[in-house]
Amino acid sequence: MTSSSRIAVDAMGGDEGLAVMLAGVARARRQYNDAKFLLVGDEEAIRGGLKNHPGLSAASEVVHAAEVVRSDEKPSQALRRARTTSMGIAVDLVKRGEAAAAVSSGNTGALMAMAKLSLRTMPGIDRPALAALLPSLGETDLVMLDLGANAECDTRNLVQFAVMGAAYARTALELESPRVALLNIGTEEQKGIESIRDAAAQLRAATHLPLTFNGYIEGDRLSRGEVDVVVCDGFSGNIALKTAEGTARFVADLLKRAFRSSVRSKVGFLISRPATELLRDQLDPNNHNGAVFLGLNGLVVKSHGGANELGVATAIGVAAKMVRDDLTRRISDNLRNFEAEAA
Amino acid sequence: MTSSSRIAVDAMGGDEGLAVMLAGVARARRQYNDAKFLLVGDEEAIRGGLKNHPGLSAASEVVHAAEVVRSDEKPSQALRRARTTSMGIAVDLVKRGEAAAAVSSGNTGALMAMAKLSLRTMPGIDRPALAALLPSLGETDLVMLDLGANAECDTRNLVQFAVMGAAYARTALELESPRVALLNIGTEEQKGIESIRDAAAQLRAATHLPLTFNGYIEGDRLSRGEVDVVVCDGFSGNIALKTAEGTARFVADLLKRAFRSSVRSKVGFLISRPATELLRDQLDPNNHNGAVFLGLNGLVVKSHGGANELGVATAIGVAAKMVRDDLTRRISDNLRNFEAEAA
Incomplete structure (x- = not known):
């Protein structure tokens, strides 16, 4: 080495x-x-x-x-x-x-x-974004960005995050044309705030991008495996990420209470322990730690x-892993190729 | 009637x-x-x-x-x-x-x-906010607002939401001086965006308000029972609410998978079923439906x-329940009393 x-x-x-x-x-x-x-x-x-x-x-x-x-x-x-x-x-x-x-x-x-x-x-990028791979019900993890590096973002930032997130998904998850969506508070075109609507219009028009733009996604569908990359400003991204962590812990606490509520449920818990421990591991945020500045x-x-x-x-x-797979260079190449194609 | x-x-x-x-x-x-x-x-x-x-x-x-x-x-x-x-x-x-x-x-x-x-x-209120009672580990439910009525909010809106949310908690949850916090992406004073920092400064200074201002709260601590009222703009509030719903369902899906993963865990599941069904009821969003325009x-x-x-x-x-308890009039009185005191 x-x-x-x-x-x-x-x-x-x-x-x-x-x-x-x-x-x-x-x-x-x-x-x-x-x-x-x-x-x-x-x-x-x-x-x-x-x-x-x-x-x-x-x-x-x-x-x-x-x-x-x-x-x-x-x-x-x-x-x-x-x-x-x-x-x-x-x-x-x-x-x-x-x-x-x-x-x-x-x-x-x-x-x-x-x-x-x-x-x-990198050339063509105004601001870096914090991206992480998060668990989902889909076949691969989910790339989400920005998770807190930029509390406020404009249309240009969001579009760049979409391109960077897609490059990350193409290299780290080996997806040819990642499905990208913007986090919003509704799925209809006129929903949300102006910067998001404008970013959606630009991404919808940019058919040369090596990604599949899926429009908007709401907070309740993040982990359903319907998209590969979720793009948002750092404020909403951080709120969503931490709320998801907190809710997972809340559910685990309620589950513990439920299992302790009777002798019967305690016995059931002891028997199914290997399964619930597997779940605990899957949900432990320490198993999903490490966000990358893209x-x-x-x-x-x-x-x-x-x-x-x-x-x-x-x-x-x-x-x-990123060092081993030379991901920073590959993402950079990926972005440069896209710029060359777009030019 | x-x-x-x-x-x-x-x-x-x-x-x-x-x-x-x-x-x-x-x-x-x-x-x-x-x-x-x-x-x-x-x-x-x-x-x-x-x-x-x-x-x-x-x-x-x-x-x-x-x-x-x-x-x-x-x-x-x-x-x-x-x-x-x-x-x-x-x-x-x-x-x-x-x-x-x-x-x-x-x-x-x-x-x-x-x-x-x-x-x-109501007099003194620029925009209504959508508020709901959400489950928490605390002794009472949690009041959260705005949940999506106003995608963008300024400092003045956030301060008014804090006062309205506290009035709702005082009447609906019978708390004398509800603990109010602003949703943010960090707990240190300088964190987040300007409108939130300014709202925090105003709420910190307004010691005559019938509420206890607890500063900032992050998404991972919403349901811990540490505050009674969480205030945010409608965009972040909707993202947080829906992400919490989605995560609860995600965890339930993983739990189902885990219980089905072996004969042993299936047996454990059948025995502890009453406990897990209780949990399913607690987490079903249909059991927490109904947000109020305050x-x-x-x-x-x-x-x-x-x-x-x-x-x-x-x-x-x-x-x-709100009609039976005459809550709209009581919230209005509560707001008017506060205005009279402040004058």
Whole structure:
């Protein structure tokens, strides 16, 4: 493995602390056993933590960073300290070609600002978008973007997200002409807000795009497997994603209550336990952690701030797979081909 | 029961047709057996349908309407035909004091436009908002608004929704100082979009309001029972509500698959069936149907377009309870008292 396929990890980001980050990276290393890491953060603390993970220790270098981006810090403020923070240095390692990807569980807005400034957007893309693969009843996962990088988006952003999301689905999910829909509050043409209606008109007219535009989709049909890519502004996307997580947990809590409501249901629960545990795994957000900033000249993966060891490992896995499959270059080629065709 | 406590039902709205509407109203009548109805729509069709519901027939009058608002019709277009449509006539019966409430499963935008034009907003309220009581892990249900009446909202709208939502919670849930939060994509002060940050600043400063302002809430904590009222624009609210519905169904589908995955889990399922059926009932959106337009001088309840017989009955029940408890007047008094105190 060349030095350019190492993964830079912001070891200090995340609400759960350094120990959980290191345990997560160690777990990912056991799965992707040719992966190498650059662990960025307080050198002494990281070296101390690595004593519990000899395998990871052998596969890692430590890169010292004196400061940490706080979760309540304004992106503009964090940006000024980029060169001294673990987040900023991790992103910079990608820019300088010393790492193939950066992973952080820190402040989303700050990570977006640093990634955009340092790596710049691909030609034809104004703003990067956070995309994730989410579970669905369909044959493949669902690509959804933007999940929170851009709270407000105009028509142009939405159309670009559709093109980037389709490129991601073509490469990551191997779909030839992904079915793309815009998230809206109704399926009739005149529904919703102007930017979405205009984006729909443009996507409907752009028949040369290597995607199948399916119009609007509402929140209740996201996971039905009817589309491959869902496009929205970062505000609605984040609301939808978190509401889905919260509802899954709510249903699981109600189910627990229901199973505890009588001796009979407790017995039934014990018997069907393997099935319900399988379900619990499917729904655990830590098993779907790791959103990718699409549209940048380099790979940055955002891990959930509250991710546990499993969640961190999943996010590292997203980066490792994208590096292995060379997805950033392939998405970029895919976008360039489309531009060439459109020209 | 006086004539002014009758409920006007738009019998022609809804995707499921007249038969389902009538079956739903008949079901509600069996539960609220002193309720009287004005069934608005095609007289001949309604009289034909009523032959299957002698009990409802005795408790109803039929009001003829020649036209129906289509689900894909623009609100402005529907508004011009208000006087001849079943929806418009149902709303007008409330205005003329012949009914205490109107219920429709038709086009939300058209219903909002007709209700606003005919009934006008309460003093101090610019736009009505769609509010519903949603299930939560807390001691009471959760009030959430706006759920889709206003796709775009400014700071002033959001602050008014907070005050109206709190008045609804004080009267319907009997909470003295409801805990109110704004839906956002982070909990730190600087998160989200400007209108929400400004609304938060105003609500934080308005210490005279009979509510406890709890700042921001994210989508994953909506049903945790930590707040009583969640305020948002109609676009995000509709996305959150529908995503929650879709996710609950998704989890139920996965659970079904899991239970079918082995003989062992099938046996466990059969034994614990009463518990899982209880859960299915708790999660069925038809059991939570019926959103109220808050802020109008009259009561209009929106039933889900795809509601089944149970769903229609639940929405009629929301109207019947609000009429019985005189909630529209009490919310109006509550808002007026707050204005007097603030003056």
